[in-house]
Amino acid sequence: MDGTVLVADDDRTIRTVLTQALTRAGCKVHATSSLTTLMRWVGEGKGDVVISDVVMPDGNGLEMLPKIAEDRPGLPVIVISAQNTIMTAIQAAEADAYDYLPKPFDLPDLMKRTARALEQKQRLQSDPEPQENERPDELPLVGRTPVMQSLYRLVARVMNTDLSVMISGESGTGKSLIARAIHDFSDRRTLPFVTATAADLRDLEGPARVMARVRGGTLLIDEIADIDDEIQARIVRMMDTPGDHVPRFMATSQSDLTAGMEGGRIRQDLYYRLCGATIHVPALRERVDDITLLAEHFLAREEKDLGSKRWLSADAVELVRRYSWPGNVRQLENAIRRLSLTSRSDEISKAEVEMVLGSQPEAEPVLGGGEREKLATSVERHLRRYFDLHGNMLPPPGLYQRILREVEAPLIEIALEATGGNQAKCADLLGINRNTLRKKITDLDIQVTRRRKLM
Numbered sequence: 001m002d003g004t005v006l007v008a009d010d011d012r013t014i015r016t017v018l019t020q021a022l023t024r025a026g027c028k029v030h031a032t033s034s035l036t037t038l039m040r041w042v043g044e045g046k047g048d049v050v051i052s053d054v055v056m057p058d059g060n061g062l063e064m065l066p067k068i069a070e071d072r073p074g075l076p077v078i079v080i081s082a083q084n085t086i087m088t089a090i091q092a093a094e095a096d097a098y099d100y101l102p103k104p105f106d107l108p109d110l111m112k113r114t115a116r117a118l119e120q121k122q123r124l125q126s127d128p129e130p131q132e133n134e135r136p137d138e139l140p141l142v143g144r145t146p147v148m149q150s151l152y153r154l155v156a157r158v159m160n161t162d163l164s165v166m167i168s169g170e171s172g173t174g175k176s177l178i179a180r181a182i183h184d185f186s187d188r189r190t191l192p193f194v195t196a197t198a199a200d201l202r203d204l205e206g207p208a209r210v211m212a213r214v215r216g217g218t219l220l221i222d223e224i225a226d227i228d229d230e231i232q233a234r235i236v237r238m239m240d241t242p243g244d245h246v247p248r249f250m251a252t253s254q255s256d257l258t259a260g261m262e263g264g265r266i267r268q269d270l271y272y273r274l275c276g277a278t279i280h281v282p283a284l285r286e287r288v289d290d291i292t293l294l295a296e297h298f299l300a301r302e303e304k305d306l307g308s309k310r311w312l313s314a315d316a317v318e319l320v321r322r323y324s325w326p327g328n329v330r331q332l333e334n335a336i337r338r339l340s341l342t343s344r345s346d347e348i349s350k351a352e353v354e355m356v357l358g359s360q361p362e363a364e365p366v367l368g369g370g371e372r373e374k375l376a377t378s379v380e381r382h383l384r385r386y387f388d389l390h391g392n393m394l395p396p397p398g399l400y401q402r403i404l405r406e407v408e409a410p411l412i413e414i415a416l417e418a419t420g421g422n423q424a425k426c427a428d429l430l431g432i433n434r435n436t437l438r439k440k441i442t443d444l445d446i447q448v449t450r451r452r453k454l455m
Contacts, residue, residue, distance in 0.1 A: 001111075003048035003118040007031040008038040009080070010056050018051065021107060022114070035059040042068055047075065049098075049117045051110075054081040065095040076117035080105055093156035100160070116190075142297045143290040147282045151178075158277045159186050164239075164249040166224075166257060166274050169281030172330030175252040176220065178281055183218040188248060191217030198227045207238040216245030224251040224274065225260050232267045239273050249274065284325040284332065286382075291321050291332065298333050302340035310340050315350040323357060379407075409444045412437070421449050 005027050007018050015031040022029045030046060032038055035056045041047060050068065052061040061079060068077055076098035092100040098120075099113050143149075158165060159182055167175045176195070183193045194214040200206055210219065221227075221235065239249055251274045253260075260266040284291060295312060303309045312320065325331055335356050339348050342356075383403070387395065412430070419425040423441075427434040441448060 001025045001027050001115050001118055003122070004028040004030065004046060005114060006038060006041055006047035006050045008035060008050070008056065008061065009033065009053040011053070017107065021111060025111060033057065035061065035064055039064060039067065042072055042075065045072070049114055050075060050077040051114065052077060052079060054079060062091050062095050065097060069096060076120060078110070078113060078117060080110070093159065142294050143287055144293060145287040145289050147287050148290060151279065151281065154279055155182055158182065158279075161277075162248060163276035164274050165276065166278045167250065167252045167281060168257065168278065169254070170283045170328055171254055172328035173281040173283060174329050175281050176222070178279060179218070179220045179250045179252065182250070188217050191215060193218045193220070195220045195222055197222050198231055201227075201231050201234055207234050211238065211243055211247070214247045216247055219247045219249055221249070221251040223253060224270075225253045225255045225257060225266060229267065232270050236267065236270050236273065284328045288321055291325070292317055294329060294332055295320055295336055298336035299340065302337060306340060308346070310343055310346055310348055312348045312353070313350060316348050316353045319350050319353050405444065408440065409446065412440060412444065413446055416446070416448055423448070
């Protein structure tokens with residue numbers, strides 16, 4: 001290894017061990033027990049990699065990461081911590097730490113990670129302009145809604161583990177993008193990422209060819225629920241005898257694998273091998289507040305490609321938000337691309353959006369009979385997904401009141417809107433006392449607007 005490593009830890013033994021190991025590996029080392037000293041070194045331009053503890057006598061190492069990124073963009077920081085909690089790992093990932101290791105750490109493993117960090121720093125110095133497909137902000141994983149933030153935290157949690165990952169979601173939601181993001185930001189990022197379909201595994205030599213291509217990287221099996229039983233058996237054998245270079249296994253599915261296993265369409269042995277961690281990618285209609293953000297993202301990308309700026313008119317934005325998007329993000333992307341090419345002016349009108357969307361059906365309401373989903377079924381589905389997004393952890397305490405608030409607030413708002421803001425009528429409609437309604441309006445911070453209701 002060639003470079004200078006800054007070590008910050010209040011444990012003298014750890015400082016000594018790291019200094020000796022890194023020096024033997026050919027590095028120069030500056031070690032300190034003070035975050036203040038570390039930040040002074042960083043500000044002076046010293047160091048090619050930082051290894052820092054979290055809890056220090058004069059501060060929190062995680063809280064220093066944004067300042068380090070501001071002062072020295074591209075300086076890799078490896079966080080080590082005796083606080084062996086998932087939240088520490090998530091916080092390190094969210095603060096853009098290069099890597100995270102819990103204490104007690106494996107010294108050879110830390111040395112390998114440090115070597116990779118030094119190599120990355122040297123590549124950035126020799127080629128300061130990153131390639132288009134290497135920039136995280138170019139990944140179309142756009143979303144600020146709570147359900148997407150939960151998804152990001154779950155991805156950060158499983159990123160640097162060796163667990164197999166099952167990614168479910170409707171067509172066009174971005175399942176393969178999630179898989180690619182997990183690979184690109186993991187310890188296997190320099191190794192191959194290979195997607196295998198049923199056709200790749202159909203003949204007897206198929207699994208061997210696939211494993212030869214992946215070489216210890218990441219293997220994504222596309223739409224596992226559509227693969228027949230014979231090929232599923234081959235996948236099980238492939239996972240049990242991977243050879244010298246064991247890859248990370250991931251799979252995608254549009255359907256519910258649990259139901260598929262119970263119905264006999266998915267082998268139990270394959271199901272349990274693939275579901276080390278499960279990630280559900282929400283449909284676009286489940287994160288409506290992200291639709292405008294995604295549309296703007298795709299418009300900006302088209303502007304870069306076509307050289308002309310386009311934007312949606314206010315009523316076009318409203319139409320885009322109300323549409324059901326059965327094809328999800330992929331359908332939205334294609335619609336925006338077509339609108340960018342065909343719009344007669346820079347502002348895309350509602351009429352032009354209607355023409356592109358054509359006569360495809362709107363999303364059906366959750367209330368109703370027949371083939372439509374009942375409210376209780378919809379609520380159960382969302383609650384199960386909420387628990388799944390927390391993986392093996394329980395959600396924070398106070399879930400009952402949080403869920404009631406989530407349902408109660410929109411119910412009262414819609415009822416108030418339907419009654420033109422008349423609280424007496426609204427209370428009667430809901431079947432509650434008017435004073436109770438007033439208290440809930442105050443507690444839930446609901447804005448009441450009186451107007452004449454034309455009904």
